[in-house]
Amino acid sequence: MPFSAQPPASGERYALSASLDNARHLSSLLRAVHFQDHATCLATASGLRVTVEDAKCIQANAFIQAEIFQEFSVQEESVMFRISLSVLLDCLTIFGTSSVPGTSTALRMCYRGYGYPLTLFLEEGGVVTVCKINTQEPEELLDFDFCSTKVVNKIILQSEGLREAFAELDMTSEVLQITMSPDKPYFRLSTFGNAGSAHLDYPRDSDLIEAFHCNQTQTNRYKISLLKPSTKALALSCKVSIRTDAQGFLSLQYMIRNEDGQICFVEYYCCPDENITEAER
């Protein structure tokens, strides 16, 4: 591990400095939230959170805990900046994206503070690449104010049960309708596309469902184009928790196990679609 012993070049402290033996632990998670070009990074003592938003309706967060890193230090209470996620991913995968077992890209990240670029040192097989990515003023993030006390319905599912469903969603439908209920149909995903409507029903006693806590029948619609990117997070994850609150806001939390068996989380928040007409069933 070539970098951990290197002192900062100028002797100054970095606002954020982190080392990771396998950059894939970071890049695969970031890909799961990469549906917009830019992301906001927040680094605190507990780890790194990368947030992507769209249309003021949807927000995705990727959490990489400090424990995942070989070294992780944040000088102030928190460090926040906006950065091009596309460029960041391109740099993290600069040695290629194929995951040959045994080879991995080592990463060191340094950020001096406000106004400075994010510097990446990437090494694989003795070859070192240095990348400097400009950072921007962080924008205000949406606050969905979603906390566990406000949850009305909650279902925890094994991801394999949903993967095919999300991959095959009828994209000619404008919305994805989610019904959660203590009574039939319990948990239903519906689309209303050009060919007609389609409903996917999961009974509460299905062995795919690990936890079923539905108190009220709720049917909410979400713009399918906004939710479709979450398929990437679903594909990586082993479990997913689906929660809605009284306003119909949706929280999808994905539990992802990386190559070393460590757990990380990705979550998606989505507002219900207001402009809907009562569609045919």
Next chain:
Amino acid sequence: LSRIGDELYLEPTQSGLSLRAVNSSRSAFASFLFAPLFFQLYEPGSAGPDAELFRCKVHMKSFLGVFRSLPSLEKSVGKCLILLKPRASRLVLQLHCKHGVTKTHNLAFQECERLQAVFDTQRCASCLCAPARVLAEAVVHFPLTLAEVTLGTGPGGKISLRNYVEDEAEPSKTMVTELWLAEDEFQLVAVTPDSHITFCLKEFRGLLSFAEASNLPLTIHFDEPGRPVIFTLDDTVLEVHLVLATLSDLESSSHSPSTNGASHLPAPSDDFADDLESYMAAMETSEGCSEGAPSPNFSLRTPQPADSKPEGEEEEEEEEEGAVPGTPPHKKFRSLFFGSVMTPGRPGPATAQEVLAEDSDGEG
């Protein structure tokens, strides 16, 4: 069926569920009849004494979209329920999958008239039957882009398959592939000697892959050039028919098929290598290809409302088939004549001597 048409016709009958398709130029028709025994439960519904059972058509793509991934279907789906709900205007396809998951698709359908091509295997002079594998292995030698193929009968009961080459094609730039199958490759050979037919390969390939996958022998009924060729697959619970129009020889020419250029060429005997050489030499020198070869100059049948049609012929939405501007002007197939069918579920015998009707309008 999707290789033939864009719409899937569903017709429940007392003898089973019939799924049918026709192509836009009405030169190919296929039907799959699934007997009631094929299903765990088959309820065609009740029809009054004069009323027929309800039938409908759906967009092929919509229907296929329900059964998107075959490997995952096999792994995860236990049962499929098909319900036709006329009052709700919906065709319901419900897949019962593992883990208790249910996928319900409500497809919109359109009402339609009965789709039936007129054909009669009894009236075909020639008949061949072979395992699908034999024909599949033969057809693999032709490029995927090949449009038409000619099936012919030669001396010694040999059957030939040759790619059909248009007259306009330059002889020096065309590649001709011909292969001969011995009589013993077939389960049945009852053919008129020196006969040949030319039909569209694309639609045939679709049926061939189905036949191969289901390991069923394929029977080919054919007659003179211009009369439809009928491919059938038979099983205890499934009956498949594919009817393709064939190229006919020039109307104005009094040439019988035997004066077709091809028959001037020596058919390969068992001593294949030598004969191939003389065969190729004959090909280069003969004018045969231009004289007497099936000449494609019949008009495309695109049923216009102005066409005079006998009573009882089905009406399809004409706007789908109106003018077919993209159709190549040269080679066209006679379209199959759709007439009314006397008895439901069986192909009706042609009432007129001349089954295939010429398109009466001028070429457009």
